[in-house]
Amino acid sequence: MRRDALYFPGLVPTKFSAVEGFLRTNDYARSRISVADEFLGYSLVDSYATAEVYDWEVYESGFMVLTLALADWALDHVEIDPVLCGGQSFGAIIAAVFSGVLSYEDGLALVRGSAAVEVDYFDGLAEPLGCLFFYRLNSRQVDELVAEFREVGRDVEVSIYLDDSVHAVSGPLADLDPLAERIRESGGHPFYTMNRSEHCASVRPLRDRLETEVYDQVRWRVPRWPMLSDVSGRLLSDPEEIKRDLLDGWVTPVHWSTVVDGMRTARADHAHIVGPRNMFSRITNNALPTDVITPKTVADRERAREVSPP
Template sequence: MKTAVVFPGFSPSSYPEVQEFIESNGYAEKWYSRAEDILGYSLKEAFREATEADWEINELAFLINTLALADYAGENHSLTPEYCMGSSFGGMIGAVYTGSLSLADALWLSYQSTNREKRYMTERIFNRYQTDFIYQYPAERVMQDVRDYTEKGKYLEISSYLSRNLVAVSGEMDVIREMKKKVRQARGISLFTMDRLIHCKKLKEIKEVVGREVHSRVSFRPPRIPMISDIDGSILVEPVKIKNLLLDWFDQPVRMHLAKTTMKKCGIEKVFVVGPRSIFGSLMSEDFSVEVISPETACQTATG
């Protein structure tokens, strides 16, 4: 039976939510120690003190937590996948896991990319924009809403197609507020809202800046197992294509159905969903046998 590891994209989580894993799990201790050696400061302490506005630190901690969980899964849950799919920021984690990117380069790349993105958004008043994840509100209806707002001269864009009933939309705060009201009236659910834009055309310029100033300084290697793009479903084995993937998700929407189609064509039957706090277990269970590896999973068994 062919298997794949899936690394979900970044989702907001505070230190207390993963505190037990970070402080008591041997795999977490090992990976935070590696990060400290590279960064020159304690990421664990920085994460403990971080607020929601500290994008850079929160993403670095998410990366280390997920890699520690993958390490744990390899030794305790027979995680030996033939393929890897990282969604959104999970692609960065996938690049490290498959050996395409070193941990040191991933930490530097993540911090520098996010720092430039945050400054760019602030300078262009993009802090007036949000992204909302909507559940049980059909994608077809969201697409009509986008057309309606566009005709009114208001900005709204679908930034993630995760399933027929789960999408993410990016737009101005007042439009997102109206959308959340529409969703509630239709008995849908606004799962969570991020005070930033993701995967949308308005980020094309920052994509070019990050590509020129950050990604151009990092070398990628061929992955030990193929990666699958969550943007167009392509199979990635060439370093330049993995590098491009990590840039393309700035301004290209996630299209999970295309990744799933490729996974099925590859004969994948079981998926390990690895990472903190994720909806990807239920998303993947629509098409595959799923084993979820989370901080809670690791805390229930002996540490490494």
């Protein structure tokens, strides 16, 4: 019997045009959208079509709807027998909804409430914070650059070790600009700066506000499948422990190796990565066989079914 890991990547900026067909025509997507529209009080697809990545409520809700619909489709059309469900960064929230830790409505409430608190927190800071994403440097080089900047008083922290090539560093925007230049000088390629920090100790006040103002206001349940922590790599089934783990993700750097090691410890022998892009598949594919479930996966499967003889 195959032992599958069902995994949801973090929020990756994706052009609406790349997912519009799936959102507007797929029955699984339309079912998820109908509930979201009623809960949010507006047309999520129409808002998502014009949203910027910094329109956090719309963008995160749209990403959640899209990803959950892909997972719904996969359970009906792909041979999957999950022994665990997990996600990286925002993907962990989606995993909590899909595994039943949060109801769909509570997941949408969590997104809406968290977005409001995050905007209030970051807008209220005296010094703007950000998170710089880049690739083509290995983890040792990244740690050395961060140490170099911290030695001269620049408060930067590594937020993400996605693999030994893709990383992210959080800190004041005034410190990230010169860091980006040093990254280029070292042979790296900065490609995206987000207007908030995440997965670092400096946002502890935000993590604590989210706990009391948002996470304590929704109901947490026992999951359908154990949740794989991207903080510790452990399998979690206690609702309160899962809640704390998701909160602690705000102040703990992401190490993709922690996730892969957790899958191995759980004796998963196949990974299914669910989301709009397939960039994460190359990482787990080095450790265990990996399939991706994207809008293209759905379109290809449906096209093949149309041309197959009866």
